[in-house]
Amino acid sequence: MCLKGENISFGYKRNNLILNNVNISVDRGEVLGLIGDSGSGKSTLCKILAGYENNHKGNVIIDGKKVPSKGYNPVQLVFQHPEKAVNPKWKMKDILNEGHIVPQDILDSFGIKKSWLNRWPNELSGGELQRFALARSLSPETKFLIADEITTMVDAITQAQIWNIVLDIVKELNIGVLVVSHEKNLINKLCDNVVYLDAINSVN
Amino acid sequence: MSTAVVTVNRGVFRGLNLRQKTLLMIGLTSLLLLTIVVSSVSLGEESLQTDFSSKNLSPSTEHPFGTDWMGRDMFIRTVKGLGLSIMIGAFASTISTILAVILGLLSSAGKTADSFVSWIVDLFLSIPHLLLIILISIGMGGGATGVIIGVAFSHWTGLTRVVRVEIKQIKTQEYIHISRNLGKSRWWIATKHIFPHLIPQILLGTILMFPHAILHEASVTFLGFGLSPHEPAIGIILSESMKYLSAGYWWLAFFPGLSLLIVVLAFDMIGDNLGKLIDPKKAHE
Numbered sequence: 001m002c003l004k005g006e007n008i009s010f011g012y013k014r015n016n017l018i019l020n021n022v023n024i025s026v027d028r029g030e031v032l033g034l035i036g037d038s039g040s041g042k043s044t045l046c047k048i049l050a051g052y053e054n055n056h057k058g059n060v061i062i063d064g065k066k067v068p069s070k071g072y073n074p075v076q077l078v079f080q081h082p083e084k085a086v087n088p089k090w091k092m093k094d095i096l097n098e099g100h101i102v103p104q105d106i107l108d109s110f111g112i113k114k115s116w117l118n119r120w121p122n123e124l125s126g127g128e129l130q131r132f133a134l135a136r137s138l139s140p141e142t143k144f145l146i147a148d149e150i151t152t153m154v155d156a157i158t159q160a161q162i163w164n165i166v167l168d169i170v171k172e173l174n175i176g177v178l179v180v181s182h183e184k185n186l187i188n189k190l191c192d193n194v195v196y197l198d199a200i201n202s203v204n
Numbered sequence: 205m206s207t208a209v210v211t212v213n214r215g216v217f218r219g220l221n222l223r224q225k226t227l228l229m230i231g232l233t234s235l236l237l238l239t240i241v242v243s244s245v246s247l248g249e250e251s252l253q254t255d256f257s258s259k260n261l262s263p264s265t266e267h268p269f270g271t272d273w274m275g276r277d278m279f280i281r282t283v284k285g286l287g288l289s290i291m292i293g294a295f296a297s298t299i300s301t302i303l304a305v306i307l308g309l310l311s312s313a314g315k316t317a318d319s320f321v322s323w324i325v326d327l328f329l330s331i332p333h334l335l336l337i338i339l340i341s342i343g344m345g346g347g348a349t350g351v352i353i354g355v356a357f358s359h360w361t362g363l364t365r366v367v368r369v370e371i372k373q374i375k376t377q378e379y380i381h382i383s384r385n386l387g388k389s390r391w392w393i394a395t396k397h398i399f400p401h402l403i404p405q406i407l408l409g410t411i412l413m414f415p416h417a418i419l420h421e422a423s424v425t426f427l428g429f430g431l432s433p434h435e436p437a438i439g440i441i442l443s444e445s446m447k448y449l450s451a452g453y454w455w456l457a458f459f460p461g462l463s464l465l466i467v468v469l470a471f472d473m474i475g476d477n478l479g480k481l482i483d484p485k486k487a488h489e
Contacts, residue, residue, distance in 0.1 A: 050385060070387075072386060072387030073386075073387065077385065136382075137382075
């Protein structure tokens with residue numbers, strides 16, 4: 001089972017393509033790293049793969065089928081800024097359980113404390129919020145996780161902590177992960193394979 | 205640090221924090237307005253009886269606002285007039301809000317609907333308020349209904365724009381995309397994610413529309429296009445008193461005008477303080 005992007009081309013403006021005929025594929029259970037310079041279209045590619053952006057050419061395919069536009073999307077995207085990914089008017093427990101009821105053992109492994117659940121998003125730090133965002137997106141229905149610079153805002157120790165947890169859960173649930181980062185060391189440590197997205201857009 | 209605390213706690217309500225002060229302010233002003241409405245409803249017609257033995261009296265302890273040329277107590281007339289104004293304001297702003305919310309929601313339905321709503325907002329904004337109210341009021345045959353509909357139909361534009369922009373802004377947020385990816389329907393997102401953001405805007409918009417509605421009601425009535433002369437409206441009181449100002453009966457215009465100002469300011473204060481309470485960014489102040 002694998003997530004494939006076939007011949008994806010996309011531009012925010014006409015005649016100004018950001019992605020040109022990009023092919024990428026992530027297997028289930030695989031951890032794939034994606035490196036690229038700023039502005040090379042990494043985040044745009046992530047958005048297209050997760051179905052956030054629909055005006056692209058080419059196909060996003062899971063197991064030879066197109067991703068359904070309605071219902072739970074098996075491709076979940078987690079962003080760099082967790083504070084933007086939560087509704088500021090919701091309590092943390094509602095945010096956490098929006099997709100599915102997150103089991104207690106996942107909360108424990110992420111180190112999410114019970115007392116956090118009754119707080120508002122603006123009362124938690126970025127690292128704490130990112131744990132919520134990850135726990136929310138790792139449901140049994142999730143087949144692929146796209147991590148777009150998810151640990152850029154935390155220090156090295158927390159970064160290692162979060163990634164260890166994520167990799168454990170991902171292995172357990174057999175989820176394919178696409179890791180996007182600027183940090184080559186991190187990518188080398190985490191990933192089975194690495195692809196490089198350069199500005200002229202071909203994946204090597 | 206200590207100086208900051210001292211400056212915050214200066215003023216009338218020493219020893220209360222800002223939240224308590226805000227609540228107290230809302231409570232007091234609401235109580236004042238409620239008292240006016242209740243007393244104006246409970247005061248019967250007989251309290252406004254003409255008494256030619258006590259006409260044109262200047263303010264005293266018996267008649268705090270004085271009496272008019274027919275011996276009616278100006279205080280009671282003012283209270284009744286303000287009560288009527290507040291009720292008309294309530295009706296008008298409620299209708300206005302309903303219109304604004306419907307049109308604001310409609311504008312998020314699609315591009316054509318959006319440009320239609322923008323066009324109709326611009327159309328109504330391009331006509332001067334007072335002129336529009338007078339036109340509608342006359343068209344509806346005058347009286348309270350005419351004024352209410354006139355004010356309601358000319359005050360929805362601002363709130364419609366606020367609702368429209370708010371929806372547009374929230375729709376582009378990342379948590380809306382995430383919610384859709386978590387398999388939530390459009391209706392679910394609209395009610396659970398977007399609507400809670402609109403409630404404070406709608407509530408504040410309605411309350412801040414009140415003073416406008418009251419002032420416009422008074423001015424239209426003052427000009428003679430609103431309520432009929434036998435009703436105890438502030439606009440009627442003010443326009444009648446104009447005839448007697450040159451005779452030195454200043455209290456006929458001064459106290460009703462001042463009361464109108466206080467009521468309008470009270471609504472403004474409720475709106476401002478409520479805004480402070482509702483805004484989550486200010487929740488910890």
